[in-house]
Amino acid sequence: MKRGQDETATRLHPFRTAVLRGLGVALPPLLTIGIFIWAGRFVYENLAAPVISLTTDYIGVKPVYAIPCILSLFLLVLYLLGKFVAVRLGWIFWTLFERGIDRVPLVRNVYGAVKQVSDFVLSEREIEYSRVVAVEWPRRGIWSLALVTSESMVDIEAAANEPVLAVLIPTSPMPMTGFTLTIKKSEAIDLNITFDEAIQFVVSCGVVIPPKQLRRMTTGEPGLAASTRAAAAPEDALDISADAAREAPPEDETL
Structure with a gap:
């Protein structure tokens, strides 16, 4: 009975492997499409639909031309607003507006958080990661991947009495957040891996190891795996010698 179950499991193994591989290929694009559909439906139901109803009922624009007209008008307003803020007078008005919001207790907290997120997303200056390192965090003996962002602050360097680094430790499986x-x-510890390889390692929760690190494990370069194989080599040699002695044919003692 057990032998039959083992044979059935062996036959189903290639099928299961193919299904899981196909799921891994199809799941990312399907989830991406689903998220965009959900976001588009949310925007349409809460923003576009009321505006379209307003334009068709009161202005008299046909529903077919409502969305292009709204998008064109919205882009025009954004363009004029950007040009207005770029000049000195517009910048003064915008500064006074933000100062007024900053005086409202509850609104200033929400507005400040939204402004920080929008400035981060829409900023033309990208965060540059100089290299990938490993640090012992959150405690000694536990190593985490970190992305070096800068040389940090002078006051902290003076307190530490040695050079310091500002690093970002991304979290799994969503590296957009971290510490x-x-x-x-x-x-x-500087790691010989790229930024993309570090992100893949974090997103896969350590499953996808950078090829350079895999090559070290398999070729016997300095490391724990190599030392383990070196220590086990004499025992393997003894086992091979013993097997060869058992399999060798007896010598003919007759002369």
Whole structure:
């Protein structure tokens, strides 16, 4: 009975592997499409539909031309607003507007958070990661991947009495969030991996290991795996010698 179950499981293994591989290929685009459909439906039901109803009922625009007209008008308003803020007078008005919002207790908290997110997303200056390092965090003995962002602050460097680094530790499986830490430069280990390889490692929760690190494990370069194989080599040699002695034919003692 057990042998029959093992044979059935062996036959189903290629099928299961193919199904899981197909799921891994199809799931990312399907989820991406689903998220965009949900976002588009949310925007249409809460923003576009009321505006279209307003334009068709009161202005007299046909529903077919409502969306292009609204988009064109919206882009025109954004363009004029950007040009207005770019000049000195517009910048003064915008500064006074933000100061007025900053005086409203509840509104200033919400507005400040939204402004920080929008400035981060729409900023033309990208965050540059100089290299990938490994740091012991959240405690000694636990290593985490970190992205070096800058040389951090002078006051912290003076307090630490040695160079420090500002690093971002991304979280799995969504590396868009993480923890910003300031560590001593001597406590960071430089890793020979790229930024993309580090993100793949984080997103896959450690399943996708960078090829360079895999090559070290398999070719016997300095590391734990190599030392383990070196220590086990004499035992393997003894086992091979013993097997060869057992399999060798007996010598003919007759002369």
